[in-house]
Amino acid sequence: MPVDSDLEKKILALEARRVGAMVRKDIETLDALLADDLSYTHSGGHTDTKAGFLASIKDNKERYRYQGVDFSDAQVMLLSGQAVVVRGRALMRLEGLPGFRVIFLDVWALRDDAWKMVAWQATRIPA
Numbered sequence: 001m002p003v004d005s006d007l008e009k010k011i012l013a014l015e016a017r018r019v020g021a022m023v024r025k026d027i028e029t030l031d032a033l034l035a036d037d038l039s040y041t042h043s044g045g046h047t048d049t050k051a052g053f054l055a056s057i058k059d060n061k062e063r064y065r066y067q068g069v070d071f072s073d074a075q076v077m078l079l080s081g082q083a084v085v086v087r088g089r090a091l092m093r094l095e096g097l098p099g100f101r102v103i104f105l106d107v108w109a110l111r112d113d114a115w116k117m118v119a120w121q122a123t124r125i126p127a
Helices: 005-023 025-032 050-058
Strands: 034-040 066-080 083-094 098-111 114-125
Touching: 005 025, 005 066, 005 083, 005 098, 005 114, 025 034, 025 050, 025 114, 034 050, 083 114
Parallel strands: 034 114
Antiparallel strands: 066 083, 083 098, 098 114
């Protein structure tokens, strides 16, 4: 089900804030945006918890030195009054690696009056 334009703008702004925090290695902002029960599945198949994902960004592990995520064809769909799905395509840019394209599915849920990202799943696609 489509969402109203205000909610769509809000969720896409949260996505942009999350990506910016990943690039800046802003753990405090990421901690606020990510749900405690986060499931973050990378395009290579590895799944992180919130703690694992934050640690990998904080510890500067080479594979997680994000330079940016450029979204395209993003669609925000309402699952219920408390959850939305964002799906689309993105160009992932990580330090020391050529950019690569993914299709993604991202879930945000309203928790304690704040939207939190609860799941991310990305699959690499040919350029």
